[in-house]
Amino acid sequence: MRLEVRDVHSYYGASHILQGVSLTVEPGEVVALLGRNGAGKTTLMRSIVGLVRPRAGSVQIDGVELTGAPTYRAARAGLAFLPSGRRVFSSLSVAENLEVARRSCPRRTGSWNAERIYGLFPKLEQLSRRTAGYLSGGEQQMLKIGRALITNPEMLLLDEPTEGLAPAVVDELGEWVEMLSRESLSILLAEQSATFARAHSTRGYLLEKGRIRFEGSMERIWDSPELRSALGIAARTAPEAGPAAS
Amino acid sequence: MARFLTETIGTLSDAGSLFVVAAGLTLVFGAMRVINLAHGTFYMYGAFVVTTVAGTASGLRFWVAVVVAALVVAVLGAIVQLGVVRFVVGKEPLTQLVATFAVLYILADVALHLWGSGARSVSAPLGVSGTFTLAGAYLPVYDLVIIGTAVLVGLVLWLLLSHTSLGWMIRAAVDDPELLQSGGVNLRRLHLAVFATGALLAALAGAIVTPQISVAPGMDQSIIVSSLLVVVIGGLGSVVGTAFAALIIGIADTVGTLVDPTWASTFMYFAVILVLVVRPWGLFGTPER
Ligand SMILES: Nc1ncnc2c1ncn2[C@@H]1O[C@H](COP(=O)(O)OP(=O)(O)OP(=O)(O)O)[C@@H](O)[C@H]1O
Ligand SMILES: [Mg+2]
Numbered sequence: 001m002r003l004e005v006r007d008v009h010s011y012y013g014a015s016h017i018l019q020g021v022s023l024t025v026e027p028g029e030v031v032a033l034l035g036r037n038g039a040g041k042t043t044l045m046r047s048i049v050g051l052v053r054p055r056a057g058s059v060q061i062d063g064v065e066l067t068g069a070p071t072y073r074a075a076r077a078g079l080a081f082l083p084s085g086r087r088v089f090s091s092l093s094v095a096e097n098l099e100v101a102r103r104s105c106p107r108r109t110g111s112w113n114a115e116r117i118y119g120l121f122p123k124l125e126q127l128s129r130r131t132a133g134y135l136s137g138g139e140q141q142m143l144k145i146g147r148a149l150i151t152n153p154e155m156l157l158l159d160e161p162t163e164g165l166a167p168a169v170v171d172e173l174g175e176w177v178e179m180l181s182r183e184s185l186s187i188l189l190a191e192q193s194a195t196f197a198r199a200h201s202t203r204g205y206l207l208e209k210g211r212i213r214f215e216g217s218m219e220r221i222w223d224s225p226e227l228r229s230a231l232g233i234a235a236r237t238a239p240e241a242g243p244a245a246s
Numbered sequence: 247m248a249r250f251l252t253e254t255i256g257t258l259s260d261a262g263s264l265f266v267v268a269a270g271l272t273l274v275f276g277a278m279r280v281i282n283l284a285h286g287t288f289y290m291y292g293a294f295v296v297t298t299v300a301g302t303a304s305g306l307r308f309w310v311a312v313v314v315a316a317l318v319v320a321v322l323g324a325i326v327q328l329g330v331v332r333f334v335v336g337k338e339p340l341t342q343l344v345a346t347f348a349v350l351y352i353l354a355d356v357a358l359h360l361w362g363s364g365a366r367s368v369s370a371p372l373g374v375s376g377t378f379t380l381a382g383a384y385l386p387v388y389d390l391v392i393i394g395t396a397v398l399v400g401l402v403l404w405l406l407l408s409h410t411s412l413g414w415m416i417r418a419a420v421d422d423p424e425l426l427q428s429g430g431v432n433l434r435r436l437h438l439a440v441f442a443t444g445a446l447l448a449a450l451a452g453a454i455v456t457p458q459i460s461v462a463p464g465m466d467q468s469i470i471v472s473s474l475l476v477v478v479i480g481g482l483g484s485v486v487g488t489a490f491a492a493l494i495i496g497i498a499d500t501v502g503t504l505v506d507p508t509w510a511s512t513f514m515y516f517a518v519i520l521v522l523v524v525r526p527w528g529l530f531g532t533p534e535r
Contacts, residue, residue: 051427072430072433083428088425089414089418089421089425091421096414099414103415105430
């Protein structure tokens with residue numbers, strides 16, 4: 001799936017949050033969306049899926065206009081948004097969460113079903129009857145990914161997937177991202193700390209105050225002291241892939 | 247003993263109809279985060295439609311009237327949802343209250359035109375009218391119909407919410423509507439179904455109690471007050487809580503009436519205050535996150 005965002009302007013009330021953002025994600029590509037606190041990463045993802053209505057600009061997937069469509073259309077078209085934080089249906093069991101997700105996009109078919117998700121996350125199978133609200137942060141992350149995958153999406157919008165995760169879980173998350181990208185899922189990855197994004201994506205956008213400040217390879221972002229400081233990464237320390245520093 | 251039985255059956259019957267109304271209110275609140283002040287209107291319309299359809303005949307036609315009332319009012323609910331409530335979902339509570347209060351008033355006027363201001367009554371159909379004796383007490387057979395209806399509604403709702411994927415979807419809407427929507431669910435369609443179901447439950451309760459009450463304007467406002475009390479002490483959005491709360495309100499009302507009829511409603515509010523002091527979020531609700 002190819003995503004094209006063109007000159008999107010979004011507002012919360014009177015505040016002009018996204019001031020003309022353009023971005024593309026090619027089929028099978030993992031693209032980083034970087035930016036500090038409040039830069040507008042989440043707002044951009046919400047604008048893409050229609051949770052925020054852009055006042056101007058357009059969002060297209062595979063050349064088909066998505067701007068202004070109700071949010072459920074994005075998911076049914078194969079665009080899965082995974083919001084940040086502990087977002088699962090907390091009163092439902094793990095198995096019920098997966099079933100609700102599957103039924104939400106009844107016409108999307110593919111290789112992903114509950115069995116395959118339990119294969120990828122054996123932990124979830126053991127916990128399938130547990131109420132999702134009682135899962136640990138890492139387990140909820142698995143369920144969040146499972147809920148998305150069961151709809152057989154073609155693109156994931158991952159908002160701060162590493163937030164609040166233990167380092168070991170972040171490493172695992174990295175492996176899942178690599179695996180999904182090998183299966184030619186496209187991924188847009190929003191991160192505050194560029195370490196995770198750098199390890200798993202090739203190309204990135206740097207968002208600053210609702211505008212794209214830079215677009216290019218992760219190396220370019222990493223090698224530029226100016227961009228690094230814009231991201232709040234210390235200028236001299238050797239970058240290491242791994243858990244977020246902030 | 248006879249007295250105790252009479253009061254118990256009477257209380258259960260009152261609590262039963264209150265539960266059916268309040269279950270609809272709590273379902274709508276849970277899944278849509280809308281407090282629908284016009285919910286009592288659906289109860290009143292259910293009762294009025296029965297008086298029209300059943301007429302004075304008291305046979306099979308009564309049961310047909312109950313079903314017709316529930317369905318007609320479900321459609322009315324759908325119209326109210328599409329015409330008004332849809333626009334206030336997600337808005338500030340005050341906006342929702344004003345909008346649904348307006349619906350209450352408008353539909354009350356419409357009812358006045360359709361059915362007049364006088365009281366109307368329906369007699370219990372043959373077979374479930376009259377009394378039966380148990381341990382020396384004379385008990386109205388029709389109370390059992392109401393209790394049975396309430397138990398049935400409770401069971402169906404429980405089965406729906408805990409064992410069907412539609413029910414899981416409704417609970418998911420309670421948990422996190424935005425997540426449900428971004429997962430591919432047409433939330434508006436789900437809201438329409440939930441709101442119509444809520445109206446149907448209110449109408450069913452209004453229809454089923456007609457043989458025991460006089461059907462008249464004002465029913466809409468008195469029932470909305472007691473069902474709001476039930477929903478608040480049960481915990482907004484919880485069906486199990488609603489069942490317990492309806493019982494508590496029913497018992498408080500009965501005990502109050504026994505002690506001193508002029509203080510009955512004071513007893514009811516006292517029960518509410520007592521519950522809310524101990525658990526401000528209601529018996530089965532969850533503290534606001
Ligand atoms: N619901 C809202 N109402 C009003 N303003 C909002 C709302 N949500 C976000 N904002 C504002 O919009 C701006 C962009 O926020 P956004 O959440 O998109 O940033 P972000 O890049 O995702 O930040 P973070 O890394 O902290 O998640 C911020 O200034 C924020 O205060
Ligand atoms: Mg964010």
